[in-house]
Each structure stands twice: as C-alpha cells, then as structure tokens.
Amino acid sequence: MKFDFHTHHERCGHAEGTIEDYIRSAIEQRLDMIGISDHSPYFGDEEDHPHPEVAMAKSEFPNYVEEVLRLKKKYEGQIEVLLGVESDFFPEHAETYRKVYECYPFDYIIGSVHRSDHISIFNKNRWKNLTKKAQQEQKERYYALIAESAKSGMFDILGHIDAMKANYPAFSDIQTEAVDRTLQVISEYDIAIEVNTSGKTKLAGGWYPSDEILERALFYGVKVTFGSDAHVPSRVGDEWEQVRQRLREIGYKEWAYFRQRKRYLTSL
Template identity: 35%
Template structure:
C-alpha cells in the first residue's frame, strides 16, 4: 500500500476508534502515508438543524489538530502521518471556511460536497430526500457545486467526486454531459481529485470516481490522490488494492501526496 489520505475518527460522531488506532492499523497494513482527515465542524446550519453525528463539534477542532500533530511526531520514522481535514463546500460559506482553515497547520484539505440546501445527499439516514426530488435536477445541482468547489481555491483535493451515485440515483441521459463539463473545469482549476474506495462498499459498488471518469481525467492529466474513507480502523486501506490496479489499467503512473498544503508526486510501482 502506498497512501491512504481519507480516514475518520470518533470525534466526527459517526465513526469509531481514536486517531492512534487508525495509525496502528495503517502500519500493520503497510501503508506508507496516512492522512487523518476528520470532518470539519458544520458551519452553515444552526445547531438545531444539524443531523446528530454529522461532524465534530467546533470546540473539538483544536484538540483534534493538537492530537494529530503529536501523533505525527510520535510515529515519524514508522509511517508518514499527514494532518488533514475534510471540509464542506457550501456556496456562500467559502470565506468562513477559509478563515477556519487558516488557523491550523494542515498538510492538506479535502473539499467535499455533502449538502444540497441542508440535505445531506451522502447520509443513508436521509434517503427519503430522494422521494420528493427529481434525480436529474439533484445531479445537475450537485455537479454545479462540485465545479464551484474546484474553482474556490480552498481545497487541495476534491473528495469522492461522483458520490451522488452512492445510492443508485443516476439520470443516465444527463450524466455523461455533467461528467464531461465537470472534468474540464477541474482540469482548468488545477486541483487534485481523490479516488475514494468507499463506494465499493455501497449500493453503487464502484469507487468514486468511476472508471469512466478516471479515463476522462487521465486524458486531461488531472492529478489524483487515494483514500479509503475508513470510519473504523479495520477499514483503513480497504479496497485500495482494487483502486491501485484500476489506476494502472487506465494509464496513471503517479498519484500524489501532500505536505504543508503542497502537492508532490508518488510513483505507482
């Protein structure tokens, strides 16, 4: 295993295991670089509208970063631990997020679209939201937000780019156009894209992004990084062997890591 840049921990409210357990699991599995990337506190909703267990409370963020930095130092020489955050892209809240990120010495920040008008499209507890919405309209708005996230300059990498497909709601006739438009804008923005193995464990049974998207991105030289999106220590690096094989098949020869918000190449050997 080379890298796993997407993991979550007990502070986020919907994962189990502390930070050190994830590091120890990564060492056991031969991961060379592990990214700690818990969910950013939710900034765009009042407390009474936040679904329980969605993200770490704001008051926990300093303790999270402090603990992650201490573990980075403790395990130096055994594994390269990166201190990161998975941040939400919410239109109109970019500067609020920018101000928050500037307070901490992150190695990298994942930018993900989870919420559309307060509805978490990635949460299995909120699946009823699809019952009253048109899938084509939802996907169109989702990818519009992804493109805005790419253009924002806030993020080092974009998380689970086509996660909108997670529960099978994909408008076939419209989808290809949305993908092509998004890939071209991501290329122009110069931002990295995460290949997230967690989709292999969901109804879509496919990593995020899809093989089709990866082929399109390779043709436009879009840089990639890789993550398991583990929410339990045992899922660290889960599915990454499949992801690495796929990347080689579609023509990628490098992935990327991050230090102090700077991107560097890692050869896929």
C-alpha cells in the same frame, strides 16, 4: 509509496475508534503515510455542535489538530502522519471556513459536497417521483457545486465526486454534460480527485468515482490520489493495491501525495 489520505475517527459521531487506532492500523498495513481527515465542524452554524452524529463540535477542532500533531511526533520514524480535514463545501460560508483553516498547519484539505439543495446527497428519498428532467437538474446542481468547490481554491483534493450515486445507483445513468464540464474545471484549477473505496459500503458498491469518470478525468489531465474514507480502523488502505492496478489499466502513470499544502507526484 503507499498512502491513505481519507480517514475519520470517533469525533465525527459516526465513525469508530481513536486517531491512534487508525495510525496503528496503517502501520499494520505497511503504509508509508496516513492522513487523518475527519469531518469539519459546521463553522457556518451558530451552534457549537448542531449535528453531533455528522461532524465534530467547533470547540473540539483545536483539540483534533493538537492530537494529530502530537501523534505525528510520536510515530515519527514508524509512519508519516499527516494533518488533514474533510471539509464540507457551502458556498455561502466558504470564507468563514477559509479563515478557520488558515489558522492551522494542514498538510492537505479535502473538499466534499455532502448536501445539495439543503438535502444530503445520500438521501435516496430525494429521488422519489422525480421526472427525468428533474433528475437531470439535480445531478447538474450537484456537479455545479463540485465545480464551484474547485474554483474556490480552498482544497487540495476533491472528495468522492460521484457519491450521490451511493444509495441511488441509477444516478450514474442520468445523462448530462455536467460531469465533463466539471472535470474540465477541476483540471483548469489543478485540483486532485480521490479514488475513494468506501462506495462498497453503500448500495452502489464499487468506488467513487466510476471507471468511466476516471477515464474522462485522465483525458482532461486531472490528477488522482487515494482515500479509503475509513470509518473503522480495519478499512485503512482498503483496496489500495486494486486501485493502483486499475488506474494503471486506465492509463494513469502517477498519483498524488501531499505535505504542507504542496502536491507531489509518485509513480504508480
């Protein structure tokens, strides 16, 4: 079974193409399942559309859901289209997000930490002039948020769990036990993590998470799945086969797919 659970489209303001463009690309790539998971609106903000180049407007969210469900029916028999969302995780607004999501028939929800200490994790300037201790504290706060997102029970998948390295590759070299502690929490709460191939588009290159983290995740019994994090239709399913092979080399035997908020496992 071939699938991709992490794709975006033009509503978020920084991706290209329509939802249907991503579905057609998935069919061309001979995927069995394609999940649409655009960035959630900022439900904790009073404004309807506070960050138009980051996420869709709150008022657009019902239209997003309706379009995915319509296309699910249209392409039935050709490919299975799944309704997802990549949700930001803000602890102070978690209940607001939870109540919104309960209103819709999602197949899965990806929980991603994109901001830590109110700064984008992709902002390389956040690392300027920090001591080694301060860098370690930054990394530990980031992983504390990921652990908290796992504990929230809101998510089926945790997105790109070392994406803070994206524009600061030295992030991976910062030594802390926070990564292992977080993986233990993810295992305890039985949430899957994705192997996300979009890291190749950033300074860090490669995938999220690193092979080292994937090895530790296997040790703790964490389940894995696949997401390209495509922001252009041509990246749908990008490096799926390479990821499958690498996971087998690491020692994984299976990975996860989702329907109606239920997780299933299939052989690698």
